[in-house]
Every structure is written in C-alpha cells, then in structure tokens.
Amino acid sequence: MSEVKKIAVLGGDGIGPEVVGEALKVLKKTEELFGYKFETEQALFGGIAIDEKGTPLPQETLDLCLASDAVLLGAVGGPKWDSNPAALRPETGLLGIRKALGLFSNIRPATVFDCLKDASTLKPEVLEGTDLIVVRELTGGIYFGEKSRRDTENGQEAIDTCVYNEKEVERIVRQAFDIAMTRSKRLASVDKANVLETSRLWREVVIRVAADYPEVELEHVLVDNCAMQLLRRPASFDVIVTENMFGDILSDEAAMLTGSIGMLSSASLGEGSFGLYEPVHGSAPDIAGQGISNPIATILSVALMFRLTFGYHDAAQAIEDAVKEVLDAGHRTGDIAVDKSKAIGTTAMGDLIIAAMKK
C-alpha cells in the first residue's frame, strides 16, 4: 500500500478551477491505475479569497500548503480585482505564496508535440527538434524589489528596484546546470549584462559556477537577442536559465513554439522535494466560464509533480503518453485547433486524456 500524498488544491480565479478540475480527474485515474493514494484539500486563493476572506492568501490556505506534500494551483486574477490593485496585488497573492513557500526555482518545459507544429506560428522546419526548459528565478529581482512613488515637477514618478544577491543567483544557476547535466549538457544563461548591474553579477556567478560543470556547454545570451533567437533557432536551446522577469516573458514566448500557452506546465521548487505546480498561463478572463480552456498545461503540471516531488515516474509517463495519444488522434481545444469548428471543450479534452491513460 503506497503512502498517502497530501495535495493542497488552489483553483483560484477565471479558468483556474476549470483546468484544475480536469487535473483532479487525472489524480483519481492515477489512483485507480497505479494504486498511489492522494488526499486533496481545496482552499481559497486569489480574487475569490479576497471576496470570501478579505485577503488573497488567507493564513489557513498558507497553513494547508505548508502541511502538504505539494500544491496544485490553477491561476489567479481578473478584471474584477485587477481594477483595484490594492485588493489583489501579486505581491500579496502569487508572489506572496511563492516567497512564503521558499519556491525560488520555476521550471517551465516547452515541449513541442510533432502533431501540433501546425498550431505554431513558426515553420515546422524551424521547430524541428525543439524541446527546451526555461529555468526561471522566482523569488527575487524586480518583482520583489522595493516599489515607490513620488511627486516630481514632471508629475508622479514610479520606482521599481531590481535586487539580486550572489546566493540567490548561485542556487538557481546550480539547479540549471544540474538539469543541463541530465539532458543534452547545453545551458544558455540569459541576462542584460551590457546594461544592468544585477545582470553583471548574474554573469559573474554563472561563470564561477560553470567551473564545476566542465562538461556543460555554456552560452551567455542577452535577453533581447534571446527573444529573437527563440524564434529563429529554438531547437538550439536546451536549458535556459534566467532571472525572474526575463523568465516570465521568455517562457510566454516559448509557449508559442508549442502552439499555445495552454500547453505549458510548470513546477516551482525550493530546497527540498516540496513543489507548487501550475500552468504557466493566467486566469484567461476572456474565455473563463465558457468551458473552452485547454486543460493540458495543468494536466502536464500533475505529471511534473509526479516526477519532481513524488518520484512517480510511471504515472507521469502515463499522463504524458496519454496527452500525446489524444493530440496525435487529432483532438484539439480551440487554442491549438487549426480548424476551430472542430474544437472540443475543456471537459471533453480531460475525459479523452484520462481514457487514454494506461499502466
């Protein structure tokens, strides 16, 4: 009998609860097929938590996460709360939970499924062989630096501060080198060292740490160039390591190599095996409540949870194989459908994937 794994489930806002609902079906199917046991408990997070508890990250939600083996998160935010930035500031919601749980590393694989090459805006020959991972620093940089406003003769002035220390850079860079060692031993470190002091420090640390990984072929790429090269030569990248904001932006760009942001899963990790798993996308208010969102990013995030937190590689493989089988058979949600008239909904996609899961 396998040990019961406790998973905190935070559906959040917009399409969050819809896509998480499909991921929960995958957990149940995994129990049936593999005999693993999961205890899931839902909690309020994001805009819905503001509405019901007056704060985006209630203490009981944080306590539940801290008492769990992993967290499954949908997405948070939406016009109802975005229009009142004091009510749902990322600092207290999404950024707050990442900081409180010590999740400094965000792993975002961009896997291109052959059968989805038609859904990408890039030519198939440019995409050929593309399979990369963005390793994004998650609890430092400009998203976490001091912010302020002041009155000047030119009107209000707003200040965001970008701060990194060597420890913060080194721990994420080492993790990226370690991941590169398990793959094709190629690492691209992305910075803006021609302009930013934080990037100069970043590059110094990368060069120092690289001495411990002589087998890894390292390239330094300036972020503006990287944004371009991702579209020009995506297959030449394997592991990309970068700071918080650059990683946020480049991973959304990388999503379009796969066909849609609805395909991109992510794992947020700290020092131990505990992790928070969520799709890269947001709450997609433009399609929320219509039952048309793509649940694959969230379902693939469960596969990441199985691999990185629980070590359930057999079940992870079953999920990844099932997603591939369903896509190969031609089933598409609207975001990845070339012929939109044949698109299926969120629940239908989830049902097909669980039906395709095999031991």
Ligand SMILES: NC(=O)C1=CN([C@@H]2O[C@H](COP(=O)(O)OP(=O)(O)OC[C@H]3O[C@@H](n4cnc5c(N)ncnc54)[C@H](O)[C@@H]3O)[C@@H](O)[C@H]2O)C=CC1
């Ligand atoms: N991790 C999180 O919870 C994140 C939350 N947000 C929040 O989400 C809200 C909306 O942000 P946006 O900039 O619109 O980004 P978004 O990622 O929610 O949506 C961008 C575009 O992608 C589409 N899309 C996203 N996920 C999809 C899916 N699974 N299936 C099909 N189409 C999908 C949306 O319909 C939209 O057209 C904001 O409040 C933002 O702050 C944004 C990013 C991450």
Ligand SMILES: CC(C)CC(=O)C(=O)O
């Ligand atoms: C609050 C933002 C940093 C959320 C986001 O866009 C992300 O983590 O991808």
Ligand SMILES: [Mg+2]
């Ligand atoms: Mg983002």
